[in-house]
Amino acid sequence: MAKKQVRKVRITKGERLLYITAVLCFSLTILLKIFCGAGTQHLSMSVEKVRYEINDQEKRNESLTMQVNELTAFDKIKDVVKDMGLAYNNDNIIVIDD
Numbered sequence: 001m002a003k004k005q006v007r008k009v010r011i012t013k014g015e016r017l018l019y020i021t022a023v024l025c026f027s028l029t030i031l032l033k034i035f036c037g038a039g040t041q042h043l044s045m046s047v048e049k050v051r052y053e054i055n056d057q058e059k060r061n062e063s064l065t066m067q068v069n070e071l072t073a074f075d076k077i078k079d080v081v082k083d084m085g086l087a088y089n090n091d092n093i094i095v096i097d098d
Contacts, residue, residue, distance in 0.1 A: 011019075070076065081088055 078088060
C-alpha cells in the first residue's frame with residue numbers, strides 16, 4: 001500500500017490579513033448597529049415624552065379657556081354685579097363691532 005500524502009493547507013499572509021479584516025469589519029458593523037439603535041431608541045423616547053407634555057399642556061389650556069369663558073359669561077357678570085350691590089344699566093353698555 002502506498003502512503004497517502006497529507007497536504008497541509010497553508011494560509012498566506014495576505015489571506016490571513018483579509019480574514020482578520022473581514023472579521024473586524026463584521027464585528028465593528030454589529031457594534032455600530034447596536035449603538036446606533038440605542039441612540040435612535042433614546043431619541044424616540046424623548047420625542048414621545050415631548051408629545052405627551054404637549055398634549056398635557058393643550059388639555060390644560062383648553063380647561064383654562066373653558067374656565068375663562070364661564071367666568072366672563074354675561075350671567076356670571078350680572079350675578080357678581082348684583083352681589084356687589086351695583087345696578088345693571090343697559091344704557092351704559094356700548095357694543096363695539098370688529
